[in-house]
Amino acid sequence: MTGPVDLAAVLSRIDRPWQPRTVAVLNDYDVRVVRTHGEFTRHSHPETDEVFLVLSGSLTIRMDDGDVALGPGQLYVVPRGTPHQPFSPDGAEVLLVEPSATVNTGDSPGELTAERRLA
Amino acid sequence: MTGPVDLAAVLSRIDRPWQPRTVAVLNDYDVRVVRTHGEFTRHSHPETDEVFLVLSGSLTIRMDDGDVALGPGQLYVVPRGTPHQPFSPDGAEVLLVEPSATVNTGDSPGELTAERRLA
Numbered sequence: 001m002t003g004p005v006d007l008a009a010v011l012s013r014i015d016r017p018w019q020p021r022t023v024a025v026l027n028d029y030d031v032r033v034v035r036t037h038g039e040f041t042r043h044s045h046p047e048t049d050e051v052f053l054v055l056s057g058s059l060t061i062r063m064d065d066g067d068v069a070l071g072p073g074q075l076y077v078v079p080r081g082t083p084h085q086p087f088s089p090d091g092a093e094v095l096l097v098e099p100s101a102t103v104n105t106g107d108s109p110g111e112l113t114a115e116r117r118l119a
Numbered sequence: 120m121t122g123p124v125d126l127a128a129v130l131s132r133i134d135r136p137w138q139p140r141t142v143a144v145l146n147d148y149d150v151r152v153v154r155t156h157g158e159f160t161r162h163s164h165p166e167t168d169e170v171f172l173v174l175s176g177s178l179t180i181r182m183d184d185g186d187v188a189l190g191p192g193q194l195y196v197v198p199r200g201t202p203h204q205p206f207s208p209d210g211a212e213v214l215l216v217e218p219s220a221t222v223n224t225g226d227s228p229g230e231l232t233a234e235r236r237l238a
Contacts, residue, residue, distance in 0.1 A: 007192045026168045049145045073126045
């Protein structure tokens with residue numbers, strides 16, 4: 001991961017939704033890309049904020065005080081400890097920024113829990 | 120900065136190149152957008168890596184061991200302490216991820232040094 005990374009090339013190699021790939025490591029943080037489709041696990045990250053940036057498609061982040069609808073080029077920060085449920089009926093490509101230790105399903109592990117995987 | 124942020128809307132309000140705007144705060148990190156045009160100050164950040172993601176246009180990062188050429192959707196991490204000079208003769212829109220304390224010109228302050236500014 002020392003050269004430039006083409007996000008579209010990495011995304012094209014991902015065959016399943018909700019399985020992030022780490023495309024950059026910045027100190028102890030990761031930049032990840034993920035393909036979303038359908039409904040993800042409702043969860044929170046007690047120890048960190050989480051950045052979502054939609055690259056293509058559309059993503060809704062369901063939160064207790066309302067839905068956040070994101071399209072291409074739109075970004076949102078889910079505050080630490082805040083329950084959220086990504087929902088993407090039509091699919092999206094999303095960039096995430098979070099500490100490298102962050103697990104995708106946070107405090108609600110299950111079948112969608114993914115191991116950290118470098119692109 | 121609690122709602123969704125539209126990167127294009129923020130970028131459209133930036134009237135000068137090399138003046139980043141912080142569009143998201145993630146723990147003690149910033150996500151910033153910047154319009155690049157021309158040649159920036161050669162500098163390094165002794166305390167941190169720095170992520171560059173080109174959103175549109177083209178950006179070259181001149182480094183001692185060669186140039187890194189980035190187009191839309193391409194990302195590069197400049198390692199901490201590594202001299203680099205962004206160069207963008209045709210202009211670009213770029214997303215940066217770095218600690219909130221990071222100053223754009225790093226160890227080489229000058230007329231292009233920008234104060235941290237929230238979008």
